[in-house]
Amino acid sequence: MKRSVVATILFADLMNSTEMAKNLTLQEYDEMIVDFQSTMYEVVFHHLSxxxxxxxxxxxxxxxxxxxLQVFLYSDSVRFDVRSALLVATKIKLAxxxxxxxxxxxxxGRLVSRIGIGINCGKVIKDLxxxxxxxxxxxxxxxxxxxxxxxxxxxxxREGTVYQIMVGDSFHKRCQEIxxxxxxxxxxxSLGFKGISQKMPVYEVVSFVNFEILSSLPPSLQNGVIxxxxxxxxxxMPESWLFIILLRHYVSMIATGEQQNLETLALEYAHQALEVLDYKPPIYNIIGWLYAYGQSIRNMEMAIHYFDRSLALEPGNEAALLHRARALGLTGKTNLSQYAYEEILFHNHDHPEARRKVAKYRAVHR
Amino acid sequence: MTVTDVFANATYVDVGLLLMIILSLLAVVIVQRKTKQKMEERIEVLFDSTNKLKVKEHELSKKINAFLESNESTVSEIHTTIKSLKASLGDTQDHLSKTAQAHEKHTKRIEKKLSDFSKEIQIMKDYIREWAIDMEL
Incomplete structure (x- = not known):
């Protein structure tokens, strides 16, 4: 039955595969394609189930x-599909x-083969x-x-410099709305495409912090992935987006207390990430988080310093504002903490922690 | 000395005493006869009684035997009943055991469900914690 649905569409393909087909023997090229196809199958099949x-x-x-690879997601929830598409995109790149x-x-010691990805949202006709x-x-x-x-x-x-995951305007808007x-x-x-007269806005994913990328990988691929x-x-020339995945993994391990000796290592990787990533706020936030919550390197002044650096680049960064407010509270700077929480409420009036804390500080000052 | 001489020389007292002796002897004989008769009558009564007792004893014996026989059958019945009771008890035990096993399985199923549920809750808690961390980086 013919019907119109809102779909999230993902296309992925091997970059420079034509050039590789020219340079590799037929057998090597076939091995690459077989490996690519089985990896894509494993990730997408596992993800969907x-x-x-x-x-x-x-x-x-x-x-x-x-x-x-092409994937069309059209469940009842576009939010769910958007999140899914981002996870699939990152997981297939990692896999x-x-x-x-x-x-x-x-x-x-050669440069690895990479996958380029394009994602978009929009109405499509589904017909048998x-x-x-x-x-x-x-x-x-x-x-x-x-x-x-x-x-x-x-x-x-292939023009991208970080994740090489490009998204269309409608997908970008959905992410902002979510x-x-x-x-x-x-x-x-602003890019012009063949067959489309008007130039279209396209965005590259420059940061995607999500614990599910690793935790929802197929079990067979999780082994030794770190x-x-x-x-x-x-x-x-490492792929810079790998730093974000690795650092996010370290934060999980430190937060659950599974490993104590990761804090210094995580700091080292975070500083390396600052050198290669143009979009730095999440890395500053991670360094701040390590100083604020790491057992062996705890230093609230350093934590506040890195949250401030994050805010200098992105004044409305809610994560940095929140941690800064918490850190100021923990160091006894209650007035500054109150102002920091009020700043969060300025950006997000319904923020529950900020509302609670501001009410508490005001009650004390009365 | 002849009887005539005795009687010729005897006084009336002597004759009287003689008569008294003879009468006494006669009385003794009569008493003895009566006693013997009474004894014989008593023996007969005793014999009858004994016979009756014997009959009674026989009857009693028969009754006892019958009672014993009936007891035996009762014992046998009881035995059978006990056996069947034992069997039914065994069955009951089996049944109870089966029921207990079924309950145990059910309990284990519930336990597993609870354990799975607890794991689910833990997974959800972990998910929420990790999601919160995602949003705070």
Whole structure:
């Protein structure tokens, strides 16, 4: 039955695969494609079942052809699909980095093969075509301008410098509306695409802090993934987004008290990340967090210093404002803490912790 | 000396004493006869009584035997009943055991469900904690 749905569309493909096909032997190229396809399959299949998607043709559709993956998500919740698409995008990039093909490349000291990704949201027509049924395929055909645009956005991903995950304007707007995803985008790039006369704004993901990237990887890929990330970061021209994943992992380990000796190591990686990442607020926040909550390196003055640096770049950064307010409270600077919480309320009037704290401080001062 | 001489020389007192002796002897004989008769009558009564006792004893014996027999059957019945009771008790035990096992399985299922639920809660708690950290970095 033909119907219109709002879909989140993700296209991913191997960068420079044509050039690689020229330089690799046919057997090597085939090995690469087989490895790519099985890695994509493993990640996407696991993700969809792990996150409770019902079934192909019901709330998603996906396929792998050659060196290209396409995923359509159209559950009842666009918010859910947006979050899912970001997770799938980051997980396939990570999984491809640690896949046997790239591990061999890394060991040989060569530059790894990368995946470029384009994501977009929009209305599409979902229809089960007769010819498909006759061919014994029950999969619906999905058509729409949003798909064409997503494909073109993906083609711009090789121009990216951080995640190389590019998103369209509608997807960017959805992320801003959701507000509960710790994601940052580059400034919009105005790009012209083949077949589209008007220039379109495209954004690159420059920061995506999410614990689920690692925790929801297929179990088979989780084994040794941290070691592989650490190893990849020792190589020349490392992929800078790996720092964010690694640091987020360290923060989890420190927060749960699973490992005590990670704090200094995490600080070292965070300072390396500052050198390679242009978008620094989350890294400053992580360093501040390490100083505020790390057992062995606890230093509230340093924590406040790094939260201030984050705020200097992004005055409305709620995470930095919140930690700064907490740190000021813990160091006995109650007036400054109150002002910091009031600043949070200025940006977000309903912030529960800020409301509670401000009320408490005001009651004490009466 | 002849009887005539005795009587010729005897006085009336002597004759009187003789008569008294003879009468006494006669009385003794009569008493003895009566006693013997009474004895014989008593023996007969005793014999009858004994016979009756014997019959009674026989009857009693029969009754006792019958009672014993009936007791035996009762004992047997009791035994059978006990056996069946034992069997049914065994069955009950089996039943109880099965019920207990079923309850145990049920309890284990509930325990597992609770454990799974607790894990789910823990996963959710971890998720919320991690999500909160995500938003605070």
């Amino acid at each position: 792990h996150y409770g998607y019902e079934g192909s043709g019901i709330d998603y559709d996906w396929s792998i052809v050659g060196d290209q 491809w980095l640690v896949a046997p093909f790239n591990q061999r490349i890394l060991q040989e 075509r007769e010819w498909r049924v006759k061919m014994g395929e029950e999969r619906p055909t999905i058509e729409g301008y949003a798909i064409n645009l997503a494909k073109r956005i993906e083609s711009a991903s 507000g509960t995803i710790n994601i940052a985008f580059s400034k919009p790039w 070691d592989k990330i650490e190893y990849a970061l020792t190589q020349p």
